[in-house]
Amino acid sequence: MRVTVKLYATLSDYLPAGSKNNRIDVEVADNLAVNAVLAPFSLPPKLTHLVLLNGVFIPADERASTNIKEGDVLAIWPPIAGG
């Protein structure tokens, strides 16, 4: 199935060359967990801070047990803030 992975701020360095708009569509096996989808990107755990699945925060201890489905969007940020 096809899902979208978006990597923002310094994590954009971990997107394949040629990726645009901080995103890439990837083909993955069915019933994969969030962590498994992200594994090929080799993101440093300390920088895998804010993980949103379709805009909803997934806590670190739920990323191995939360499965994704066709068309889902995973968006990841390192520690950031604003105001």
Add this chain to the structure above:
Amino acid sequence: MGWNKKVLRVNLTAGTCIAEPLNMAWANDYLGSRGLATKYLVEETDPKVDPLSPENKMIMSTGPLTGTMTSTGGRYTVVTKGALTGAIACSNSGGFFGAEMKFAGWDMIIFEGKSPKPVYLFVENDKAELRDAAHLWGKTCWETEATIKASHQDPLIRVSSIGGAGENLALYAGIVNDLHRAAGRSGVGAVMGSKNLKAVALRGTQGVSGIKDFAAFMTAVNAGKKVLAENAVTSQGLPKYGTQVLMNVINEMGALPTRNHRDVQFEEAGKISGEAMHEKRATDGKTHLVTNAACFGCTIACGRISRIDETHFSVKNSPKYWGASGGLEYEAAWALGAANGVGDLEALQYANLLCNEHGMDPISFGATVGAAMELYELGILSKEQIGIDAPFGSAEALCKLVEMTAHGEGFGKELGMGSARLCAKYGRPELSMSVKSQEFPAYDGRGIQGIGLAYATSNRGACHLRGYTVASEVLGIPVKTDPLATEGKPELVKAFQDATGIFDSAGICVFTSFAWTLADVQPQLQAACEGDWSMEKLHLVGERIWNMERQYNLAAGLTAKDDDLPPRLKTEAAKTGPAKGMVSGVEKMMPEYYKVRGWSPEGVPEKATLERLGL
């Protein structure tokens, strides 16, 4: 004693500048800056005063940590009755002006009355005098600063001034210092303009004296800086991407107010994000962002210094805008961009430059343009009335309207009233996205429920910085809470509001709170200031300040009815994103908020609450 214990009282009517001792009993109860200046305003003015009358006072105030080696210790606050809101106004600014006031030997400057002619205040250490400003009236903030420095032959003078917006009494005019830092919100610049006070110019060479225990202070300061340096947000995230990095986050969460809050996600958010500031432009191959920048004493350095595309339609014939200058920050980029549906980063930078140059709050200006664009789309305002076609998404309209508002020309005068008065004038008051007539910042109360309550209850009108629950609801600081839940939010909002009162009143930047808790601030205050500054006392003082501001607003005539969000947030559900189908639960949360505050169901502090707080 982090205080200089000295107040400068400037009577603009009489033309006098008189030194007086700081009321140390009040300092002991209200700390400094926001809290202490509000105490002075409460004691010295009638809350029912017309904000633009000579009877209103305007206070520029530092905190005990302002000018010290504490990280971010450069803040100052402007406290007055707000021209935009008719409520208590306290607008906080960074840069270098606040520290200079401390170096000149003063804790605060109280302006009262109204000058018969334009003047500026010049302070050089103990000397203070009002000087004629006829040659400055009509000049921009940038020109004013340069002219004052040149005429005194001293480039180290620090200047806060108003531009055309303040002179023309645009109700969201701000006061700009150090070219692109501003006490921007609630119309403090209009109050300054109403007093014929063009600028305040400071030169201080006395440093900061009177730290109670230097050794303990430096130990505490260094410990605090270590925390900031080891925190990924304050040492990496903010300096590299600035606040604007939130654009994609908040959009992804479905809480980015778009087109006057019609939508909660902006399809062009990526184009106006912190990441976009790092991308090379197709036209000249340069990135928008030139460098980051820090205010006085700051070890975070979140500020943005950018360079606009010289070929952009807004500036191609105006070389004066081609140099590097301040912006964009998240709030300005949102208000000038998503709020209007404009995804042209260069147009946003141009509008932001003009807000800095002429002294306007970009949040209220941008959001008011959003309201005007909706009135245009509904056929209520015409091209002839506005002076240009103004559909959502028009960068041309944004750039034209910022010029008109900055100069007080044509429809710009109406935009200068703010969205509440504009929408009321044209028979659609519900289209103003504001609380207490002050426009919302960049978070939607449907997708982030706690911030909606924080907006509704903010003493200075809609504001994210009175209680930044986004830190918890979005970023997980200090703990993650569910942004879509209403349960527990009244307590969360209260906790953020009370703690923020301490950060503001100490003279430090609230952005330190991404890494610091009050427990990191407390040892710094305790070492700097005489008296007891225990955690217990800080919690009490923070809550006291909030309730004092509330009492001022109630005396000014505001009621529980003013603690509300516009109908759109309560009846029109979010169309997309995680909050799809949801409205704000502000009405559900409000009774509980009043209860945890110790207020009556009508939002009035109970007698026992006031007694507990010493009010």
